[in-house]
Amino acid sequence: MVKRYGGFTAVDDLSFEVPEGGVFGFLGANGAGKTTSLRMALDILRPTSGSISVLGRAPGRKGSGEIGFLPEERGLYRQMSAVETVAYFGQLKGMPAAAAGAAARLLIDRFGLSEFGDGKVERLSKGMAQKVQLAAALVTRPRLLVLDEPFAGLDPVNQAVLEELVLELSRGGSTVIFSTHVMQHAERLCDRLLLIARGRKVFQGDQDEARAQLPARLVIAARADPRGLPGVAAAQALGPASDGWTDYEVALAPGSSSAALLEACTAGGFPLRRFETRQASLHEVFLHLVGGDPEEKP
């Protein structure tokens, strides 16, 4: 899909598929096109060109109860009660009034807001209000949950609560798509990832595949310089020798693996006291692929 605003291309020929079940991370820096893409998937915006299929059909309000959506910019009707708000969104998605009311009450209780359920939303704290918003997205028990920057503005405690909830929904069979520019959340939650930059897809795959985008790095303790070993591209001593042993950070040559290096050391009688594989973090992968810090403002 492509989305242009005048001369500015917000989403540029982006194609991806989200498998059913699991947690799908939609990653990118601020302004990368994450929100625009999600809005197009929800028919809030129409693509300039391209086609989209969500749950087997074109985006639209038909069957909107199968999709829960928590937008990045959040708000509530301040004069409505928490239960009324959740029930209202349930009804907007086609639930009968009684069922929406009952489901709203259950969710509000489940989120620990029972005593505030009938009070006006304007009296709730920010964390409580965000739970009400999430309840509004969940009231129809959606098959697909779209969370746009769900952790923004939450304190660490509530971030942990939300992370747990996302995993719980995923275990319950829902597909969760969430966008974020905070790689730690993606690292903890996502089964699969889509990384976009300036509206274009940069990477799609699972976390291992993402990390494989960067050469593995090793730390070894050896008596001799490891640079002559097969598969070693570079090695740098991390400090002076101690009892004849020196720590080295080793960079492997493309196509080489840490397992092959270990085998070569063992077979060649190369003495080792430490052999530690260091996987790249998603943050490092992001920096490597995009060339900028995801948390920096555009």
Place this chain on the structure above:
Amino acid sequence: MTPMLLVARREFRQIARTRSFWVTLLLFPVAIVLSQVSVRFFRPAEGAAYVIVDDTGRYAPAIDRRLKVNAERQTLSALATYAERWKIAPDQGQQVWAGGPRWFSDADVAAFEAAGGLPVAQAQIARRKPAAAPDFRAPKPAYVRIAPPAGVVTTAGPERFGASLAPLLKTDVATSQGPRPLGLAVYIPADFGAAPARLWTNGRAYPQLIEDVRQELNQGLRLRALQAEGIDLAALARAQTVSAPITLTVPPTGSGRERMILRSALPLGFAYLLLISLMVSGAWMLQGLIEERSNKLLEAVIACITPEDLLYGKLIGVLAIGAVMILAWIGFAVAAGFVFQGAIADYLRPALASVSSPWVVVALVYFFAAGYLCISMLFLAIGSMSDNMRDAQGYLSPMILALTLPVAAMMSAVLQNPDGPLPRTLSWIPVYAPFAMMARLGSGVSPLEVAGSAAVLAVFIGLELVVIGRLFRANLLQAGQPLRLKDLPRLLARAPA
């Protein structure tokens, strides 16, 4: 319930829960009650008292007689109106008051008095009046003569008389009709003619009283002059009873210009109510939309429903609020009519005649609903382009001025001439047409003009729905990026993606 109706219900509830809604709803009936109470308790006393010192002894009786005839004429007129209103015919013969309200000459008054005056008329009415009719209450005489109050010097010339009277002109004095302001004091010196008569007033305007006194003084002087010329006073007196045979025809009550005003009253009232309720409820809707935008609510809502559902739902909601306000106000007005009866009921009857035709009612309802849609959409357009109320004020103030000034001018023009150029022109301009047509409906507008104006309005609303629907969709999620004028043609040409 469809999403559109859900939005309408939420919109309605949100507005109905605000304090300002109830204040506005109650403001109108409170104003009616207060106006009635103030009229009853604070209205100035009717008429005035007057005092005459007549050193000649000739003029005061003539003035009293003139004022008595005028008072009798007033009674006769009220009696004729009452008899016509309750369809009461006299027992026997042709009573002066039986022919309906008209101008009653001095001869008519004399005939009325000769036939027994008010007591006889009241007795006849009592026998013939229907059970529902209230008793006839003769109007109190406008002017009542009193004797010079104690302390007023009447025997030492006009200067002393005026000086001693001056404090009394600032207060009410006791009369046979209750306390009244002392409106006029007259001093006629013994050598009146050579010396002037002196008149003192309390500063309020009693032009009829002063004119009657002036005429009687003139006539007395002229009679004396004619007598000095040797003309027979008896012949003069006979000649004075001769009056020009004039038949003055005035439209009966509830006809002519009065009829037009009465018939216009209710539709004009509807037009005013439409204007007031539109301004108030439009502002509420605008505030609600801006709150949704600033609260970042809209994205979550339009993920569930289409922007069009949201737009139409808001319009239905605000239309319902307007209808509730109007119905409540009409209900209060009807209740006030029952409570205060009398004048209001008599006033309402001819006014209601203007909406007795089902077609007029249909037209009123159409123009009311269409007016609400037409103007409410302008409020929605402003709301969809504004991030906060300060932004909105930039659009709102010019729009309200552009709307209300011509409407106010048109409404006063309608009372002068419903078919005048301003009302007719505005009837064809869609944003003004609901007000102009509602205001004119009571005085009779040709069906062709009503249909034409309604059709133009319908087409305009259709266009408005398309354009404002696009504007709404294009601007809902564009916080901080106000619509630029150069974007408008593009928006009108095609729907936003």
